Every structure is written in C-alpha cells, then in structure tokens.
Amino acid sequence: MDVEEQITNVFWADARMLIDYEYFGDVVSLNTTYCTNRAHRPLAIFSGFNHHIGAVIFGAALLYDEIESSFEWLFKTFLEAHKQKKTLTIFxxxxxxxKKPLQEVMPEIFHGLCTWNLMQNGIKHLGNLMKDGSHFLTNFKRCMYGIDDETQFEEAWSVLLAQYNVHENTWFQSTYNIKEK
Structure with a gap:
C-alpha cells in the first residue's frame, strides 16, 4: 500500500502455476506491458512452455511502476511463491x-533478451532503413537468428554497418554492445 492506502504491487500464482513452474520453469520469459488497463499499471507475466509446447503462466503481477525497487520486489516475491526455486534462464x-534487481536477486541465472522485443525496437529505431525494397530487415534477422558462429556474426554485422551506414546510430550500437544477451 502507498501513503494514500492504494494498492501498489500485487502478485498472484495459483496452484496450477506453481506446479507448471516446478516442471517447466527452467526457461522463463518475463513480459511487462503497460497502459493497456484503466489504471495504466504495468502487467508483468512470467511464462514458459510445457512439454507439448503449450504456453504456461508461472505467475503474474500488477505493478505500480517500472522502477528498480518494484522489480526487486517482483523477483523476490516470485521466488518466495515458488519456494526459492530459480529458473536457469530468463528472457x-x-x-x-x-537489469540490476535481476542481477542482485538471481545473479547465477542467464539473462537473455527477448528477440521479439529486439525486433520491435529495431523496427521502431531503424524503420527508415526498411522501405523501398531494402533487405535490411532480412539481413538484421539473419544476424539475430541465422548465425551461430561468432566470426560469421561479426562479419555479417560489419556488412550491415557499412551497407546501411548505421555507424552513428546509437540504438544499433547499444544493441551490438549487449549481443551476448
């Protein structure tokens, strides 16, 4: 509760979510959406896949805001609900x-970035390069999904830099800097 006695953060996980996490919680995706409800509060959903490749929910929260202390609360509450069992990977x-609360609460897990979000951000920041028959999006996707070898990735990324003249694009550079995720 905040100073005005209003609910700030709420987390829920029912029995099915707890069981699903126990069996299928090795890889988790955390997605936060916002401004889609009347209160304009972020909705956080922890999800994954079961053995039939069906989507399962491991927990959900309605957050007051998206600041570090709210995420710290969220991660601690998630672990408390799931008997301190940590996932191996979270996207x-x-x-x-x-970023910081995740590193503090669960430092030993792998934190990867969701490629769907990266693609959406790429379209938002580099959409001007994706028109008039451009192959930028195809080449960008190839870097993200089609290359497993680090040397080949570096070569393909360099080609993107040169071919589309994005040396000075801050989003493109910051994305490169977090390529391990």
Whole structure:
C-alpha cells in the first residue's frame, strides 16, 4: 500500500502455476506491458512452455511502476511463491530498470533478451532503413537468428554497418554492445 492506502504491487500464482513452474520453469520469459488497463499499471507475466509446447503462466503481477525497487520486489516475491526455486534462464525486454534487481536477486541465472522485443525496437529505431525494397530487415534477422558462429556474426554485422551506414546510430550500437544477451 502507498501513503494514500492504494494498492501498489500485487502478485498472484495459483496452484496450477506453481506446479507448471516446478516442471517447466527452467526457461522463463518475463513480459511487462503497460497502459493497456484503466489504471495504466504495468502487467508483468512470467511464462514458459510445457512439454507439448503449450504456453504456461508461472505467475503474474500488477505493478505500480517500472522502477528498480518494484522489480526487486517482483523477483523476490516470485521466488518466495515458488519456494526459492530459480529458473536457469530468463528472457526479458530491454528495460534497464529490471537489469540490476535481476542481477542482485538471481545473479547465477542467464539473462537473455527477448528477440521479439529486439525486433520491435529495431523496427521502431531503424524503420527508415526498411522501405523501398531494402533487405535490411532480412539481413538484421539473419544476424539475430541465422548465425551461430561468432566470426560469421561479426562479419555479417560489419556488412550491415557499412551497407546501411548505421555507424552513428546509437540504438544499433547499444544493441551490438549487449549481443551476448
């Protein structure tokens, strides 16, 4: 509750979510959406896949805001609900406010970035390069999904830099800097 006695953060996980996490919680995706409800509060959903490749929900929260203290509360509450069992891998968007709390609460897990969010951000920041018959999006996707070898990735990324003249694009450079995620 906040100073005005209003609910700030709410987390829920029912029995099915707890069981699903126990069996299928090795890889988790955390997605936060916002401004889609009347209160304009972020909705955080922890999800994954079961053995039939069906989507399962491991927990959900309605947050007051998307600041570090809210994410710290969220991660601690998630672990408390799931008997301190930590996932092996979590995929998130590029929200910087969750980076530090995730490292503090679950430092040993792998934190990857959701490729769907990266693609959406790429379209938002580099959409001007994706028109008039351009192959930028195809080449960008190839870097993200089609290359497993580090040397080949570096070569393909360099070609993108040169071919589309994005040396000075800050989003493109920051994305390169977090390529390990």
């Amino acid at each position: 998130t968007d590029q929200d910087q406010a969750m």
